[in-house]
Amino acid sequence: MTSLQLLGFGPGGWGALLLLGALITLAVTATALAIGAVLGALVASMKLSRNLPLAAIGHAYTTVFRGVPELLIIYLIYFGGSSAVTAIGQALGYEGFLGLPSFLAGALAVGIISGAYQAEVYRGAYLAIAPGELEAALAVGMSRRLRLRRIVMPQVIRFAIPGLGNVWQLSLKDSALISVTGLAELMRTSQVAAGSTRQYFLFYIVGGSLYLILTSLSDRIFRRAERQADRSQSVAMIGRG
């Protein structure tokens, strides 16, 4: 078979499976980013709080999950999660080994790592809000919740977009490590295709190129979002001039 046939969509072609793998990579990264957003917001608010034990927990979270290899965290969630599920199964009377679904384990592991990076992004974005605006909101008698909704959230989201773009790229590349759990995402599919056809070079080049397409496309999308969010700024600048 020629390389073109191997990569094509006909019988014996790996084209469709590789594209499916790319979609699964996108899905698992998006899920991880969502999990990370929740964890990140929580950890950022802990780190910003004046409650010392809470701040210490937040600090420990970001230190550990940014300082330990991603692969080790994936092993922790995948093997640890599976033995927890097995223990629950045994308590309910089910005998034998139960595995944590690899999509869930992978999204959770990458999400926990992404949460540590997102926490720093949100913390930086919060600190970038002009203190005068928070004081002004207090002065006109806004409640805590109203202040969060009208003043804090819109600006945190705007300031956080460039940082979130970086975290997304990081998570996209980390998601390749989920292949060790057997999830058929892009890395794993390239690996299986390479192994069963003995065309290692071809399939790793093609897999790598698909990753390059994913990273450069998403870079473009984040840049557009950044411009979109900064719209009000440029109008205000022009207006002032």
Next chain:
Amino acid sequence: MDIAFLSQTMATLIKAVPTTLLLFSLSVFFGGLLALLIVWMRVSGNPLLSGFARGYIFVFRGSPLLIQMFLVFYGLGQFGVIRYSFLWPFLREPMVCAVLSLALCTAGYSAEIFRAGLRAVPTREIEAARAIGMSGFLLVRRILAPVAFRHALPAYSTEIVLMMKSTALASLVTVWEVTGVAQRLISQTYRTMEVFLCAALIYLVLNFLILQALALLEYALSKHRRAPSAAAGPLPR
């Protein structure tokens, strides 16, 4: 807590630390050298060289390290040209493949960091150096390199910590460093949490030491920023 198991695990993992450190130091060294070459090409002003450097940076920063490592480890051996060349005895070794792909990858990231450092060198300093007749290598050695390196150091420290974490991937091409040994222990004993805690502790200590050393270097290179207050004597209270 099973202290006996923990200390036994720790002892097993610590035996793998030299492998991790070897991977780390070789790839930081070769990656740094390659990054200098790429930066030189990127800022050379020659469209061909700078285009190549751009492409290199795009490819190695845009794709996962794991796929690069597998490409080197499994992909290269597929070609008879390489298998029958004098390079094969080296490229057959997992350790060499791991260091090669780690160095190639970090060179892409470091090149961008060094370039940002170069851009931070004030134009007037370069003009002043040119005006008193410095050129070429002397300009690089006395003005560009020290100032740019000082500016690039904080971002480069982050990259070095990322490198330490990336050495874990070498376990997937059968180099038995700390993460690989930890994975083997987990699948033998199923005591995930205990093994994870020991391995995490090792990496956190290593990263802490590296960051301390780099902070010390940063302090040593920032004499010019502290000098004025020291020369003026103790600050008035």
